[in-house]
Amino acid sequence: MKRNTLLIVLIASFFLTYVPIANAQNNASGSWKAGSARVIITPQKPLWMAGYGSRTHVSEGVLIDLNAKALALEDAKGNKVVLITADLLGFPKNVSDRIRNGIELKYGLKKSQIILNGSHTHSGPVLSDALTDIYPFNEQQKEDIRKYSDNLEGKLINLAGKALKSMAPAQVYAQNGITRFQVNRRNNTEKLLTPFTELKGPNDYSVPVLRITDKAGKLKTVVFGYACHGTVLDLYKFSGDYPGFAQLAVEKMHPGVNAMFFQGAGADQNPLPRRTVALAKQYGNELAAAVDRVLGDEMKKLEPSISTAYSEINLTFATLPTKEELTKDVETFKGWEKNWASNQLNQLQNGKQITSYPYPVEVWKLGNLPIMILGGELVMQYDLDLKKLFGPDIFVMGYSNDDMAYIPSETILKEGGYEGESSQRVYGLPAKWNSDIQVKILSEMQKIAELAGVKKK
Numbered sequence: 001m002k003r004n005t006l007l008i009v010l011i012a013s014f015f016l017t018y019v020p021i022a023n024a025q026n027n028a029s030g031s032w033k034a035g036s037a038r039v040i041i042t043p044q045k046p047l048w049m050a051g052y053g054s055r056t057h058v059s060e061g062v063l064i065d066l067n068a069k070a071l072a073l074e075d076a077k078g079n080k081v082v083l084i085t086a087d088l089l090g091f092p093k094n095v096s097d098r099i100r101n102g103i104e105l106k107y108g109l110k111k112s113q114i115i116l117n118g119s120h121t122h123s124g125p126v127l128s129d130a131l132t133d134i135y136p137f138n139e140q141q142k143e144d145i146r147k148y149s150d151n152l153e154g155k156l157i158n159l160a161g162k163a164l165k166s167m168a169p170a171q172v173y174a175q176n177g178i179t180r181f182q183v184n185r186r187n188n189t190e191k192l193l194t195p196f197t198e199l200k201g202p203n204d205y206s207v208p209v210l211r212i213t214d215k216a217g218k219l220k221t222v223v224f225g226y227a228c229h230g231t232v233l234d235l236y237k238f239s240g241d242y243p244g245f246a247q248l249a250v251e252k253m254h255p256g257v258n259a260m261f262f263q264g265a266g267a268d269q270n271p272l273p274r275r276t277v278a279l280a281k282q283y284g285n286e287l288a289a290a291v292d293r294v295l296g297d298e299m300k301k302l303e304p305s306i307s308t309a310y311s312e313i314n315l316t317f318a319t320l321p322t323k324e325e326l327t328k329d330v331e332t333f334k335g336w337e338k339n340w341a342s343n344q345l346n347q348l349q350n351g352k353q354i355t356s357y358p359y360p361v362e363v364w365k366l367g368n369l370p371i372m373i374l375g376g377e378l379v380m381q382y383d384l385d386l387k388k389l390f391g392p393d394i395f396v397m398g399y400s401n402d403d404m405a406y407i408p409s410e411t412i413l414k415e416g417g418y419e420g421e422s423s424q425r426v427y428g429l430p431a432k433w434n435s436d437i438q439v440k441i442l443s444e445m446q447k448i449a450e451l452a453g454v455k456k457k
Contacts, residue, residue: 177207
């Protein structure tokens with residue numbers, strides 16, 4: 001009896017994690033249905049801004065509004081998915097979980113049917129349960145962040161509903177474009193950029209584009225991505241950085257269209273040169289021009305079918321800091337690193353030191369288009385490895401569903417530096433990742449890709 005019960009539990013656990021879509025009903029049109037919606041998410045009062053540890057005070061106004069946008073799709077069998085993009089650094093786990101749970105409760109979509117992608121602008125607000133060691137929040141500022149985050153969660157749950165409600169017969173197309181302002185920041189020194197005669201990689205200049213039209217062919221929604229940090233600007237004014245300007249430019253080229261940006265595997269890629277509004281606009285216009293060129297060319301029409309799969313991998317850390325090491329760090333570290341050491345010591349002493357992390361991975365297959373979706377600050381090597389496995393035309397999204405830390409490659413872990421070693425402290429993690437992180441992630445992506453019907457090349 002016990003053995004049978006265990007088997008039932010194991011089977012149930014498997015399907016809770018992996019079954020892509022259940023209880024779908026054929027839609028009457030037998031074709032795609034699509035709907036999109038948008039909402040302004042610019043804070044209405046000064047808040048701490050996320051992304052740069054060097055900031056010393058709250059925001060001072062708005063350069064351009066921050067937006068969240070949603071695309072809902074339904075295939076010929078009635079299977080549904082929702083993509084939400086937002087002008088934010090990323091979605092912390094607790095915020096993401098509450099949004100996705102809310103969407104499931106109200107609209108019946110599972111995690112495998114939802115993507116939350118942050119553009120990784122460094123000119124957006126801090127959210128709840130994120131970057132708590134970096135900034136010297138006072139109690140009122142913490143409360144302001146909590147209230148903004150709570151309001152944001154409600155807005156995004158409702159946004160998903162608006163996109164679902166607005167669905168109408170549609171056509172969906174996909175294609176990759178190209179633009180070249182990303183620079184691998186680990187392999188090229190920013191201060192020496194001018195005299196360089198060549199830029200070193202790894203890089204991927206792809207601009208993935210989805211075109212969604214109504215049945216008559218009128219353009220309604222454009223989804224596009226790029227793999228590059230949102231770090232042109234370091235002002236104290238809210239903005240979507242170059243992705244925000246790119247969305248505005250696409251919408252200006254195509255009035256009435258909802259333009260949505262998603263961040264790719266841009267953790268080790270910077271827009272260079274940078275630090276002026278003019279450059280942010282330039283890169284936004286360059287990206288928009290690449291998107292517009294793709295829209296004007298022949299694109300692959302996607303058949304109205306959806307399959308998805310989702311999983312969470314138990315990623316472990318390398319050697320965890322001891323009580324003695326953290327005590328010494330508290331005495332010797334300064335600034336936010338001292339805060340990190342103090343908080344880690346407190347967690348250790350209270351038996352709450354984390355030893356692993358549930359890392360989210362997801363695969364969508366829209367028609368014959370595979371979309372690989374991974375959490376955290378994903379470095380370029382994952383993009384390149386996934387394209388070797390599944391083909392050069394796939395779309396790769398990083399910064400999705402949870403932005404918990406940098407996700408380095410095995411090479412970057414060995415080399416060290418910010419992305420491989422010290423950045424984990426920024427996110428409040430106890431140590432750098434174990435050396436098996438890349439193998440684990442790529443292995444799990446292959447498993448769930450197979451479940452979603454995506455074959456290796």
